[in-house]
Amino acid sequence: MTSNIKPKTIFTGDNLPIMRGMNSASVDLIYLDPPFNSNANYAAPIGSKSAGAEFKDTWTLDDVDNAWLDLIETKYPALNRVIHAAMTNSDKSYLIYMAARLLEMKRILKDTGSIYLHCDPTMSHLLKLVMDAVFGKRNFRSEITWKRATSTQKGSQHRSLRWGNNVDTLLFYASSLSTSLSPERELTESEVTEKFKRVDENGRRYYDDSAHIWSSPGMGARPNLCYEWRGFVNPHPSGWRLSRERLEEEYQKGNIVIRPDGKLERRKYLEDYKGTSYGNLWDNILPTSGNERTGYPTQKPLALLERIIKASSNKGDIVFHPFCGCATTLVAADRLQRDWIGIDISAKAAELVVARIREDQGLFRDIIARTNIPKRTDLGNIPRYNASENKTRLYGEQEGYCRGCGVHFEMRNLEVDHIIAENVGGTDHIENLQLLCGNCNRIKGDRGQEYLVSRLNKD
């Protein structure tokens, strides 16, 4: 499905209603670095580029959260059970907030897409269960540990009660089995010195791979690979490892050599070796420093985002960050020629996104800054919400009962209502419609169903 959002758009506002207005299956890669439930308030230092940016990361369970839970219970029972696994009300409130948003992310991610959820040990154990419930356990791909600081000691004279925390966790899930990954590879110093021990006449490092010139006799007879080449033949019927053409090609490249002692040597050169791919312990990406630092609280390094974007997207793909902060993800995506969409609730963040991307030399300059909720364009031709066909169908489905107070009414006394209000991204799609009696509809007004449920529970 094509995106209904112009590439390089930054939205200011709560990401939940904005995501509801985004087309389904329209982004390729989601990286999210949400609040971590750290029980802290973050503010950027005065005088830094980010001065004025702040966000709260404290949670309390309220009526609306409980109402959300009621709604989740009917549609997503597994998710509901996971949320109830949280031990404190604060954790529960945080998980409800995340669950509602992750469900939208699941909808807007393409079938070939990937999602990386950045968190820390405060909530990573519970978020993994939430991710399993939303994206499916079989789509879990990796839990990455990023060593974000080299030391944790603050020189306190007080007795430490726990090991210092200097790692974050990234939970990587795929949309489906068709999601691909091209992990970056790294050549370590020890790989170079231990593996590529030999040096040729021109000073190029290589290792001797002559064991792979002939097929070993144990591989059985391979008549197609039995031939004479430049006076050499394998005495065994297992033949050569390569076809005649490939062997000659390798010889011309200097990878097969006829040594002065008349023996054949196969060489694997360092320059052709890409190294081994990173595992899930990322300890070589340093925290942001120098010019890269904007002073934005919780800023992440560009190198971290570049690694993720390179591995899980292609040029021209859409990278989406619903909690984009000071734009690290968007800058990294732009540099790697990906399109991007960002959302942050803080107006300061949007200012920084625009400034940072414009400053980044040679980057795309026409950034779109929006505050309104987009309208989905992937629903086809559907009737207006209060069309009589909708009312008749809903009356049948609800068997005449009001979805608020639960009382039975004649059809003429029920009104069609948006479950998720239009002003927070709710659509006219039948799945977002219900029948309410006049009284319940008045109480709900243009708010979401969770508000009505919480009000009725109170009364």
Ligand SMILES: C[S@@+](CC[C@H](N)C(=O)[O-])C[C@H]1O[C@@H](n2cnc3c(N)ncnc32)[C@H](O)[C@@H]1O
């Ligand atoms: C951990 S920070 C992200 C930092 C970012 N990775 C960076 O490098 O700058 C979390 C961000 O989420 C934003 N935020 C919190 N609640 C939000 C919401 N409901 N919708 C959109 N953004 C939100 C905050 O303003 C903050 O910028």
